[in-house]
Amino acid sequence: MAADVSAAEQRLFSFVGGAIGAWSVVEIRPVRGPVLADVARLEVVQETSPAMPGGEGWVLKGVTSNIRYATTIEQGELRSLQAGLGRSEATCAALIPIRKTSAWWDLPQDERRAIFEEQSRHTRIGLRYLPPVARRLHHCRDLGTAEPFDFLTWFEFAPDYAGAFDDLLAELRATTEWSFVEREVEVRLSR
Amino acid sequence: MAADVSAAEQRLFSFVGGAIGAWSVVEIRPVRGPVLADVARLEVVQETSPAMPGGEGWVLKGVTSNIRYATTIEQGELRSLQAGLGRSEATCAALIPIRKTSAWWDLPQDERRAIFEEQSRHTRIGLRYLPPVARRLHHCRDLGTAEPFDFLTWFEFAPDYAGAFDDLLAELRATTEWSFVEREVEVRLSR
Numbered sequence: 001m002a003a004d005v006s007a008a009e010q011r012l013f014s015f016v017g018g019a020i021g022a023w024s025v026v027e028i029r030p031v032r033g034p035v036l037a038d039v040a041r042l043e044v045v046q047e048t049s050p051a052m053p054g055g056e057g058w059v060l061k062g063v064t065s066n067i068r069y070a071t072t073i074e075q076g077e078l079r080s081l082q083a084g085l086g087r088s089e090a091t092c093a094a095l096i097p098i099r100k101t102s103a104w105w106d107l108p109q110d111e112r113r114a115i116f117e118e119q120s121r122h123t124r125i126g127l128r129y130l131p132p133v134a135r136r137l138h139h140c141r142d143l144g145t146a147e148p149f150d151f152l153t154w155f156e157f158a159p160d161y162a163g164a165f166d167d168l169l170a171e172l173r174a175t176t177e178w179s180f181v182e183r184e185v186e187v188r189l190s191r
Numbered sequence: 192m193a194a195d196v197s198a199a200e201q202r203l204f205s206f207v208g209g210a211i212g213a214w215s216v217v218e219i220r221p222v223r224g225p226v227l228a229d230v231a232r233l234e235v236v237q238e239t240s241p242a243m244p245g246g247e248g249w250v251l252k253g254v255t256s257n258i259r260y261a262t263t264i265e266q267g268e269l270r271s272l273q274a275g276l277g278r279s280e281a282t283c284a285a286l287i288p289i290r291k292t293s294a295w296w297d298l299p300q301d302e303r304r305a306i307f308e309e310q311s312r313h314t315r316i317g318l319r320y321l322p323p324v325a326r327r328l329h330h331c332r333d334l335g336t337a338e339p340f341d342f343l344t345w346f347e348f349a350p351d352y353a354g355a356f357d358d359l360l361a362e363l364r365a366t367t368e369w370s371f372v373e374r375e376v377e378v379r380l381s382r
Binding site for chain 2: 012048061063068069072075106107108110111112139144145
């Protein structure tokens with residue numbers, strides 16, 4: 001059972017916003033719904049119960065999980081193009097927590113897939129920005145605890161690519177899928 | 192935020208096997224992999240941290256979540272046919288915890304869907320046993336804690352239907368999907 005325990009815990013990440021951490025918070029942009037409290041720094045930790053930061057700090061938790069929408073072909077393209085986190089040149093990062101509406105979650109799988117890709121071209125858009133933008137998706141909705149968001153996406157890229165990253169966000173926010181987003185915050189960081 | 196907190200917590204259920212509880216354990220059948228410890232009774236609770244039963248008791252946790260594979264048509268058929276839990280005549284129950292292999296979880300969505308329905312006809316098989324068998328599916332894999340199973344399915348039916356319920360389980364276990372099951376236990380109960 002030891003191997004199972006460690007595998008499950010390795011999928012849980014906590015994003016701790018407060019006074020300390022490896023990443024400096026450049027800006028916290030409200031996109032939709034309530035913004036997060038202003039903090040100076042952010043740390044990404046793999047601890048099941050990280051220390052709660054003092055003051056106005058916050059902890060957002062999420063687990064990496066199985067692919068929910070990508071097909072065999074799409075997953076193959078993603079795997080062949082995507083870069084890993086922690087590249088030395090990728091000194092810019094963004095944490096984008098999102099919450100979708102209950103209308104989204106009540107849809108059957110085929111309708112969510114159709115909105116995700118056939119209408120919104122989510123994967124197609126994302127692929128055009130690989131490999132410069134590295135990405136890891138975390139799921140919060142099924143943690144069993146009261147979480148303020150459904151997803152936390154973490155992005156890393158080089159400073160020269162910041163303008164293109166803004167374009168990526170603008171493209172995704174213009175899709176039909178985004179009409180189901182009821183809360184979104186954009187935390188921009190550097191190290 | 193109060194509404195969100197209560198909605199998230201209402202999706203989390205704990206199945207507590209021990210000396211007390213509304214359900215009497217008739218039998219715990221090993222199906223594949225390690226069985227669960229023998230207990231006399233079982234209680235289903237909506238508490239985030241239920242008391243751990245003494246002795247050889249156990250607690251299995253899971254959250255109800257969005258539909259992962261069913262299409263619009265399938266979801267419509269399921270909704271029109273399925274009965275609710277707690278019917279007075281449904282004095283038999285079964286708790287079936289299942290863990291799937293990492294090979295299953297590594298598959299893209301379209302391949303999992305194809306095995307689930309096009310090859311294994313999971314929904315088609317289940318529909319034939321509705322409405323006599325009421326069912327609620329709970330997900331454990333993304334709780335962020337080390338859980339021994341990926342799913343907990345809870346079934347309720349009348350005693351006269353126990354033989355048909357055995358047929359349902361036999362049909363599902365003969366599918367291609369079940370070749371991805373690495374642990375399964377069948378807990379049969381009555382009240």
